[in-house]
Amino acid sequence: METTATIRGEIARYLQNHRMTINRFARISGINSGTLSNILNGNRPMSMHQLDRITEGMGLEEGHFYELYITESIFHTTPDWRRLRPFLVRCAELDKLDCLHKAARMTMENINYASMLFDLAEDLFNEEKYNAAALLYECVAECEKLQYSERLALCQYRLFLIRLGENQEENLQAAVYFEPYIDRLDEMYQLDAYVKLINLNISLQRWDKIETLAKRMGHQAKIHYQQNRDRFKECEYPRKPLIFYILYSYLMQADIYQERGDYDNAFYYVSLYEKPDWVINPSNEESLIMDQFNEWAEANRYMYGLMSGQPDVLYHYVDYVESRKDEIFLALCNIMITANRHHLDVDPILERFKEYLHYRSQQNQLGKVNDQLTVHRYTRFLAELGIYYLNAKQYDRGLSYILDSLKYSIRTKSDNGMLRCMGIFEQFRQYSSKETQKLYNEYIRDVQKLSVYAWSPQV
Incomplete structure (x- = not known):
């Protein structure tokens, strides 16, 4: 039996070190002794199920042999989808994304695998295994980058959806990259992509x-x-x-x-x-x-x-949305913008809806509101609250809201939000306490870190 750096060699070494017979290990691993003997002698390829049973029988972490499996069963052989698909699925389940990516890329010279990788990516996407799905979509997109195909467009759409998050810089990049593909999408997907x-x-x-x-x-x-x-x-x-x-x-x-x-x-x-x-x-x-x-x-x-400029509409607006809880947060955002623009007193309204001043996911009759939109609105809302209280000379309260807005702007990497908050704070710095200035300086260091990262040379 082999004792080289192969899976079979590792199994043989384990049996030797533990003075264990094939029959005994067969009972431990749940694999037929004849099958196990043929695997160890190189007379039979090893399935994913068998590899996992052997790994468990040896008391090793799940996926311990996956790197070796790629070399032995994928790289040095013609990839067999019946073996490759279960391997990719297990990699996704165990979050062994390096192994998944490495194995998937080994198929890219054969464009016939593109459709199978795509179908698996769709399965993983529907199971919300987004990171694994993204790696497969990227492989398919690279395979088909010179083809004007609907599948390429759908890969790019899925990647766009997966890449969306709080980081506004990355969201912008994702939007700019995907937009040219929207007209190539099958028409059934286009309208949702536009939304x-x-x-x-x-x-x-x-x-x-x-x-x-x-x-x-x-x-x-x-x-x-x-x-x-x-x-x-x-x-x-x-x-x-x-x-x-x-x-x-x-x-x-x-x-x-x-x-x-x-x-x-x-x-x-x-x-x-x-x-x-x-x-x-x-x-x-x-x-x-x-x-x-x-x-x-x-x-x-x-x-x-x-x-x-019709301030008499204000309380009609408030009365209308009060019975429609899904609309209250958006109404408050609009009211604060208008209050600052037209110098309105909205203290009674803020007291009336004080439970809506905190961040929460938003819903309407048609479903959940887009997270990026909600975070953007809340960041702007905090800034408008800050401006409102600063104009009322409630400086501590106003600057507290400005710093909250700055914190969200940093979190989402919103340049406009950061610049706006920093400009307002500097305008009212003379009214800030030492504690407030200390917190502001901490946030400025966070902003500087973002700036340094953005300007770092890319090698």
Whole structure:
């Protein structure tokens, strides 16, 4: 029997050191003694199941021999998908991502493996094993990078979704990299991809990009609604009925005009999603969507009126959202922006909704609100609270909120947020306590670390 640095050699050495017969080890590992003998003599390849049983029988950590298995069963042989797939699955289960990546890359010279790697990546993605799935999507994308394929586009879409997180710099890179692939996606995925890109760009405040994406999404959704609406009814994608994407396009365009201070056009787009009478015989889900957009329309009419300089609308807005708990946080964000812009006293409102001043995930009738969007809004909300109290000469309270906003800006690597908070703090530094200045200096060191990292030469 071999005693070299192979799996068979390691097993043989174990048996020798423990003075153990094949029959005894067969009983311990649960593998037939004849099968075990053939494996040790090199007459039979080892399956993943057998490798795991042997590893357990030797009292070793799961996956102990995976590096050797790659060399013996994948690198020095023609990869056999019947052996390779279980190996990749086990690597994903044990989070041995280096082994998974190494084994997957060994198949890349044979493009026939791309479809099988992709199917496995989809399985892992659906099981929420995102890091493992990403490695396989990257391999498939590299294999097909010169092909104008839907599979390549779907790989890039999945990678975009996996890469989204709190880091705004990385989110921006992910968005910029994925966007050219969106038109290559199968049309069933495109509308959801547009929503994901739009929501991310809202958190990045890229309003021109949002406008472009919203118009393209609305155009495609209208075509599908007019020509293919029945085809999509039984499909898993898009996630929502087609009317959602049309109405969401109008909602985004209204918000864009509001951001530009063009309230006439903002109100026009509100009218488009407020009562879509072109929807005939709506299903229960479509009715729910229409009700939600109708609620948003009424809330936004109050909000746009408030922002355009109609302070008498404020308490109508507050009374409207009070019974709609899902809308309170967003309303508070808008109220604080308006209060600072038009010098309004909103102390009673803040007291009335004090339980909503803390960070929490947001929901509406249609599901969970995008995390990046919620964090962005909360970071801005903290800054607006800080400005409000500083203007009221409540300096300790105001600077505390500014530092909270700075902390979230650092956490998400939001350059705009960091610069804004630092500018405000420096403006009111003379009113800060020594403790507050000490905390601010700690945050500044964190900002400097981010800057040093960003400017480090890449080798």
